[in-house]
Amino acid sequence: MPRGKTDPKDSARIVLANCGAIDPESLDAAVAAGAYEGLRKVIAERIPPQAVVDEVTRSGLRGRGGAGFPTGKKWSLTAPGAVKYLVCNADEGEPGTFKDRLILEGDPHELVEGMILAGYAIGAREGFVYIRGEYTRSIERMTRAIDQARAAGFLGERILGSDFAFDVVVKRGAGAYVCGDETALIESIEGKRGFPRLKPPYPGQVGLWGHPTVVNNVETLANVPAIVRRGAAWFRSFGTPASPGTKVFLILGDVERPGAIEAEMGTPLRTIVEEYGGGVRGGRRFKGALIGGAAGAFVSEKQIDVAMDFDTPKAQAGAVLGSGSVLVLDEDASVPKLLDEVLEFFEHESCGQCTPCRAGTAQLVRILRRALTSERRGEDLDRLVALAQAMRDTSLCPLGQSPILPIESALRHFRDEFLTCAVPVGRL
Numbered sequence: 001m002p003r004g005k006t007d008p009k010d011s012a013r014i015v016l017a018n019c020g021a022i023d024p025e026s027l028d029a030a031v032a033a034g035a036y037e038g039l040r041k042v043i044a045e046r047i048p049p050q051a052v053v054d055e056v057t058r059s060g061l062r063g064r065g066g067a068g069f070p071t072g073k074k075w076s077l078t079a080p081g082a083v084k085y086l087v088c089n090a091d092e093g094e095p096g097t098f099k100d101r102l103i104l105e106g107d108p109h110e111l112v113e114g115m116i117l118a119g120y121a122i123g124a125r126e127g128f129v130y131i132r133g134e135y136t137r138s139i140e141r142m143t144r145a146i147d148q149a150r151a152a153g154f155l156g157e158r159i160l161g162s163d164f165a166f167d168v169v170v171k172r173g174a175g176a177y178v179c180g181d182e183t184a185l186i187e188s189i190e191g192k193r194g195f196p197r198l199k200p201p202y203p204g205q206v207g208l209w210g211h212p213t214v215v216n217n218v219e220t221l222a223n224v225p226a227i228v229r230r231g232a233a234w235f236r237s238f239g240t241p242a243s244p245g246t247k248v249f250l251i252l253g254d255v256e257r258p259g260a261i262e263a264e265m266g267t268p269l270r271t272i273v274e275e276y277g278g279g280v281r282g283g284r285r286f287k288g289a290l291i292g293g294a295a296g297a298f299v300s301e302k303q304i305d306v307a308m309d310f311d312t313p314k315a316q317a318g319a320v321l322g323s324g325s326v327l328v329l330d331e332d333a334s335v336p337k338l339l340d341e342v343l344e345f346f347e348h349e350s351c352g353q354c355t356p357c358r359a360g361t362a363q364l365v366r367i368l369r370r371a372l373t374s375e376r377r378g379e380d381l382d383r384l385v386a387l388a389q390a391m392r393d394t395s396l397c398p399l400g401q402s403p404i405l406p407i408e409s410a411l412r413h414f415r416d417e418f419l420t421c422a423v424p425v426g427r428l
């Protein structure tokens with residue numbers, strides 16, 4: 001059972017409540033810890049699908065894949081159709097992010113149940129879980145959990161003796177960052193090259209094989225069983241009114257204790273760094289952090305008290321929560337070097353379909369490197385921002401629209417470092 005706020009020194013746990021506490025390969029262990037109670041409740045009490053959508057809407061659950069879109073709303077916006085699909089996004093390609101893996105490996109039945117409940121709510125008979133290919137143990141554990149659930153009557157035809165039928169297929173990704181984008185992921189499941197689609201139409205209208213499709217992140221779906229079992233009001237007792245629940249944060253970089261924690265939404269960045277992360281390594285000064293991965297933003301030491309929910313980082317620091325990763329920088333960290341690595345990542349991962357991103361990501365790397373060795377650094381840095389802005393406005397998918405965030409935030413907080421740094425970065 002979720003531990004909740006029993007111990008103020010401990011983090012609040014919902015999705016990771018059983019991780020490390022049960023044998024993830026045992027259905028009996030999962031059931032003893034509460035797995036499939038939400039599903040049993042829905043079937044036994046004949047709760048209609050719309051009531052499940054309503055409960056999730058009332059809970060205020062927002063997508064943990066990065067954008068924070070309200071999950072109940074996404075489910076409600078799905079177009080009617082005889083055939084609908086549910087897709088669980090377990091591609092987890094964001095640098096510094098490994099939260100979904102903890103769920104896939106530590107409590108796969110929680111995710112299977114979340115997928116069944118989501119499938120029930122939206123009227124899907126089939127679900128796909130798209131797992132990044134490098135996650136071999138995640139693939140093994142999810143495959144085993146799905147087989148166990150099917151053998152126990154939680155999946156397949158006539159689930160728990162009802163008229164509801166649902167099954168889950170595991171799909172293996174091939175390691176492209178862009179395939180984490182929901183439309184590229186759909187193309188990939190269809191057996192095509194993972195090129196993002198132009199939106200609209202959104203997957204809720206035209207998704208997998210042309211049918212209405214809901215794509216949700218692993219952490220999002222893993223919250224659903226507890227919401228169904230314990231109710232929206234219970235879920236809202238965690239987090240903030242606009243961002244209820246918990247979040248898995250990844251604490252990385254120059255901290256004493258790197259790792260993953262689940263804590264309430266709205267936990268201050270300072271608490272994440274100093275209490276959960278054990279503080280900056282070696283007692284050094286906190287210089288800032290890159291929050292939300294490569295597609296995230298830099299914050300400075302002035303923002304260490306920002307509340308980590310979906311809205312406050314944006315409002316107070318021009319940052320985003322994104323995947324929940326927090327890469328801590330100590331006083332000696334080089335922001336230009338880190339930005340160089342981020343831009344190189346985008347260049348490498350651009351799928352090449354649209355020109356602004358294909359040409360732009362390569363140019364960004366070139367301009368930054370030139371800026372750091374040129375006589376007129378300021379002009380080149382302005383050019384970098386202008387190009388990233390043009391990419392934001394013209395790229396086909398959010399990959400090409402993202403570099404503006406780390407670039408603009410790095411220059412907002414650390415421009416002097418870019419103007420004065422003597423060390424050439426990357427492979428100049």
Ligand SMILES: Cc1cc2nc3c(=O)[nH]c(=O)nc-3n(C[C@H](O)[C@H](O)[C@H](O)COP(=O)(O)O)c2cc1C
Nearest residue numbers: 063064065089091092093180181182216217220398
């Ligand atoms: C380049 C790119 C990579 C993405 N990678 C992931 C990912 O690895 N996992 C994920 O859940 N969402 C990822 N997303 C976001 C998805 O497109 C989508 O918004 C998300 O799966 C929706 O789930 P949610 O509403 O539960 O958050 C990515 C988006 C982009 C543009």
